[in-house]
Amino acid sequence: MLTPSSRTAWTKIRDLQPEEDVTQIVISGASGDLARRVTQGLLERAPLCNLTLVTRSPEAIEAGGPNVSVRKGDYEKPELLDEAYHGGDILFLISGLNLGRRTTEHRNAIRAAEKAGIRHIVYTSVGGVQPGNPALSAIDHYQTELDLRASGLSYTILRNALYAEIVSAIWLAPAARDGVLEMATGHGSLAPVSKVDVARCATAILADPADHDGAVYEITGPELLSMDDIVRLGSEVFGTEIAYKPVSEEERLQFFDSVGLPRTYDPNMPPSAEGHMWASDELVSADLAVAQGYQALLSGHVEQITGEAPAPLRSVLEKVKDTPYDRIGSAS
Numbered sequence: 001m002l003t004p005s006s007r008t009a010w011t012k013i014r015d016l017q018p019e020e021d022v023t024q025i026v027i028s029g030a031s032g033d034l035a036r037r038v039t040q041g042l043l044e045r046a047p048l049c050n051l052t053l054v055t056r057s058p059e060a061i062e063a064g065g066p067n068v069s070v071r072k073g074d075y076e077k078p079e080l081l082d083e084a085y086h087g088g089d090i091l092f093l094i095s096g097l098n099l100g101r102r103t104t105e106h107r108n109a110i111r112a113a114e115k116a117g118i119r120h121i122v123y124t125s126v127g128g129v130q131p132g133n134p135a136l137s138a139i140d141h142y143q144t145e146l147d148l149r150a151s152g153l154s155y156t157i158l159r160n161a162l163y164a165e166i167v168s169a170i171w172l173a174p175a176a177r178d179g180v181l182e183m184a185t186g187h188g189s190l191a192p193v194s195k196v197d198v199a200r201c202a203t204a205i206l207a208d209p210a211d212h213d214g215a216v217y218e219i220t221g222p223e224l225l226s227m228d229d230i231v232r233l234g235s236e237v238f239g240t241e242i243a244y245k246p247v248s249e250e251e252r253l254q255f256f257d258s259v260g261l262p263r264t265y266d267p268n269m270p271p272s273a274e275g276h277m278w279a280s281d282e283l284v285s286a287d288l289a290v291a292q293g294y295q296a297l298l299s300g301h302v303e304q305i306t307g308e309a310p311a312p313l314r315s316v317l318e319k320v321k322d323t324p325y326d327r328i329g330s331a332s
């Protein structure tokens with residue numbers, strides 16, 4: 001944990017002068033969409049800030065600033081992480097994608113951070129993390145949150161609600177073509193949040209971590225929406241009537257069977273071209289978490305952290321409705 005004296009050692013990056021010895025921020029998982037947004041946010045805030053971008057694909061990113069270095073790192077290769085995190089003070093630990101396997105991956109990252117002398121970790125978790133949540137994804141995040149708390153490092157946890165961009169591209173865009181959104185989300189509700197707002201929060205916290213020591217934030221959009229609210233907004237923005245049809249867990253699994261997804265997650269199955277390892281058990285378990293109320297969370301944390309209210313779903317839909325999910329980052 002940070003001691004009162006070490007707290008005073010933090011440098012707020014917006015106050016930096018070029019010649020000052022500055023805090024080194026490490027962004028781990030640096031080629032992903034959220035990482036790119038946060039890197040850009042930090043550089044806009046303080047163009048001379050010291051950043052280390054750690055990624056499995058160093059060739060895929062440009063440094064973008066005079067004090068930015070790019071290093072190779074992989075949560076599955078602890079020996080690379082030791083070197084990659086060397087010299088860091090703050091780590092933005094972006095959760096990986098390998099369901100089941102990633103609890104070990106994140107543990108590798110936390111251990112490497114400790115060895116490197118990193119003082120504070122900012123971690124991307126998910127809303128509704130608690131025992132009993134059926135979402136397989138939440139089970140992983142819960143374990144990593146426990147590991148972080150046990151590490152003795154100072155930390156901030158961002159429990160991110162479902163990305164509003166996923167609601168647009170993965171839920172509503174296909175439903176607009178079919179006229180119906182069929183999911184096993186029952187009559188649950190959720191407060192989708194734009195990645196823009198998640199990135200704004202992470203940027204603000206990484207810039208001034210001492211202000212967020214030990215905080216667990218629920219990063220939500222500004223409205224708690226029922227599934228009927230979501231299809232109503234989708235109908236208005238996509239310009240075509242979309243109905244919501246709650247289906248059973250088995251019906252949803254059968255739909256994913258019909259489009260060729262494996263039913264059961266296998267930690268050793270090969271990732272898709274996008275690096276995802278989708279199996280219908282993950283997706284349906286996420287639906288069930290909504291149905292059972294685990295995503296029924298609404299907080300004012302985005303505004304508290306950034307001073308600006310998060311974007312409502314309608315405005316996100318208007319902005320990204322014509323963009324496929326994997327292109328939203330580069331398009332916005």
Ligand SMILES: NC(=O)c1ccc[n+]([C@@H]2O[C@H](COP(=O)([O-])OP(=O)(O)OC[C@H]3O[C@@H](n4cnc5c(N)ncnc54)[C@H](OP(=O)(O)O)[C@@H]3O)[C@@H](O)[C@H]2O)c1
Nearest residue numbers: 029030031032033034055056074075095096097160162163
């Ligand atoms: N709240 C939500 O709705 C939601 C939805 C989807 C995902 N997520 C979570 O939020 C995270 C950030 O979202 P995003 O949109 O930026 O995802 P993204 O664009 O798909 O990026 C995935 C990130 O995971 C990193 N990663 C995966 N496996 C890794 C490994 N073995 N070692 C190191 N890094 C690894 C990648 O880093 P490199 O490729 O640079 O190594 C990349 O930054 C995701 O990784 C996921 O855990 C949340």
